[in-house]
Amino acid sequence: MAKAFVLGAVMLCGLGAGIVAPALAEDTIKIGYVDPLSGGGASIGQIGLNQLKFIADDVNGKGGVLGKKIEIIGYDNKLSPQVTLVQVQKAIDEGVQIIVQGNGSSVGAAVESFVTKYNERNPGKAVVYLNYAAIDPSMTNQNCSYWHFSWDANVDIKLEALTNFMKTKKDIKKVYLIDQDYSFGHSVADTTVAMLKEKRPDIQIVGNEFHPLVKVTDFSPYIAKIKASGADTVVTGNWGQDLALLVKAAGDAGLKVNWYTFYAGGSGGPTAIKQANLPDQVYQLTEGFNNLPYKPAQEVVRAYIARYKSEPIYYPRLFNLTGMVFEAMKEANSADPAKFAPKLEGMKYATFASGQEGFMRKDDHQFFQPLYMSVFGALDAASQPFDEESTGWGWKMAAEIPTKDTLYPTTCKMKRPN
Template sequence: MRKLTLAIAVIVPMLGHAASAEDSLKIGYIDPLSGGGASVGEGGLKTFQYLADELNVKGGILGHKIEIVPLDNKTNPQESLVQAQKAIDAGVHYITQGNGSSVGAALSDFVTKNNSRNPGKEVLYFNYAAVDPSLTNEKCSYWHFRWDASSDIKMEALTNYMKDTASIKKVYLINQDYSFGQSVRTDARKMLGAKRPDIQIVGDELHPLLKVTDFSPYIAKIKASGADSVVTGNWGQDFALLLKAAADAGLKVNWYTYYAGGAGGPTAIKQTGLDGQVFQITEGFANSGNKAAMDYEKAFRAKVNLSLWYPRAVNEMRMFKAAAEKANSIDPVKVAAALEDLKFDVLDGGQGIMRKDDHQFLQPIYISSFGKLTESEPFDEESTGWGWHLVSRIDTPQAMVSTTCKMARP
């Protein structure tokens, strides 16, 4: 009996340790799953679920299976805070979000305050697509990490390409009326003015976010302005419907965009007949030419039946695993410390670094154009028969802007 008691005393702690190792590691996915942003939100959810499955097959993160917890924020900052609190109450210590910088700012502030009030119960916010520069400048937070390039980094690269395109004479700016759209218009004006002062800004329009159902009045203004090029940060239905209205009106201009590859965008471009006239800046794309990334794209499409819109989400989850292994812990405080200045080989090739000063991931970025495919380009988009072509690659050292972040550290 005494031997049995001793055996149980030894076994019980071991069982407890095994159970702990197998506990799920929950990641709260806070993005629109209803309303005007639902198409991009659903695509992001499927992406993160795929990434979780991929890591779980290999043992998860330090033996913890990853569970993606979907939380619908309807692209609304206040609703996002409700969902974030719900996640925390359910034991979530990591949240990820991307669609809407106004949401991103609200979540960053919420997490920062939560962590100061609840030491030992910290939460990290992993940002995969909210690109307002303020999030890594005046509003920076130790508890926020961004894997997408900020909008000023993207505009710096985009205007470097545009300045050498002599045919650009008149540019129209049209953007969504919230923090991100406002930063796109501000950066475009400033950078084009400095690099190509001869270019005329012939229109500058802001419209409500995900509320416009008919863009024909806006297209009529663009047409009347005589613009040869449009710069827009529009995403989701605001891009697809904008291009649809352009097709209906027969508007043939060049488009310089951030998110033309999102849901509905490629179909609208094909319908407009803009072969080689729509440009996008991203951290990767399907026909990038990188074999490992293209193999990944093929496997992803076969299982998810979607294009990989977010290579940065792949980088985010892989770096999360690397940081946890470096820290030998899934404690958010230790993972945050391990992420700082972490160098990482990104999906589409080359090395990136999570800059310690502001928690902005710096990485190679690409300019691509959309049109008819060549024999070396296997991936079309939305069954259009058209796909993305490489125009320019900007390596990490050239894909940087300075930061004004004065980070308060725990």
């Protein structure tokens, strides 16, 4: 099993939209980071960039990978699929063969299709797409691509775990769904309805609402509908400002329900939960959180927050992604995607957050790992040392789902290059 890199085997730094970081050496490995760095998605994109910059600084300080330094070129996609494709082509024109993207499944689907077609038309010039957050199941099912690898659990995997947890909560009687109006949001809503109907047919779905992606600044009308429905529980796939502003509006309206989320830990989320006074009422399903009792990861968390005072390590999976990719490069003795991509297939890896084993499934290039349900509230400082956004509150363990219990079938029919 490949060993998890704590600080030394990860990958990115970047300076902003279309700005090329200074080359660290004449012989470098170029990586294009394509995510929102302006507009409504900027806060969540910047968190990823900061985290990756932190890790990359350590990698380069230790000599880089294969004796090469990492050169990061940041591209602002403004959370637009159309802008993204322009930026990906620009990256390729500048010699980038590794594209990293995560925020927005509509964006991710566009990148996946573009990279696949590009490689078909340009043999010998392979580009690989490393996905850390776009989780529409179609990306690793019917639209799966050899040139796409996904390190975040997809919607089906996450909701299987989340609804298994919810079905044990007998106090859940009425559920309201609210999601962003694009492919990912609809996938969350449809899958939640189907799984709850199967596992808890007594639960009433009293609302199923969609809203524009990162365009709503006042969620009070939506919260009014939730209050009027009599819901005791909200399930949402919202992320970024759409999650933080939704919870803020709930606090302003005095809505006291339980929340089940994937992304409540993102920028502004913890602050909104604390201000809404929702102790132990907001749950989040992730591949890790800062208060997991795993010493190697906690040492990195301390070093990270010493640099970014009010910011958590929000993407533990980025350590998994970059650690595995650099391990694959070393095994292949090459930074050429055509040579290192086969090394990723089936790779086992000790995950950053807990040290427990995960693996990259060859069939669909979906990474499987332990998942954790955590809840946000007051901490026991002795055993839970990390708060979020200087709120005094933090994430605490509610349930652990081992890797073997996250396995979910795929319909992928992988077409591999000759």
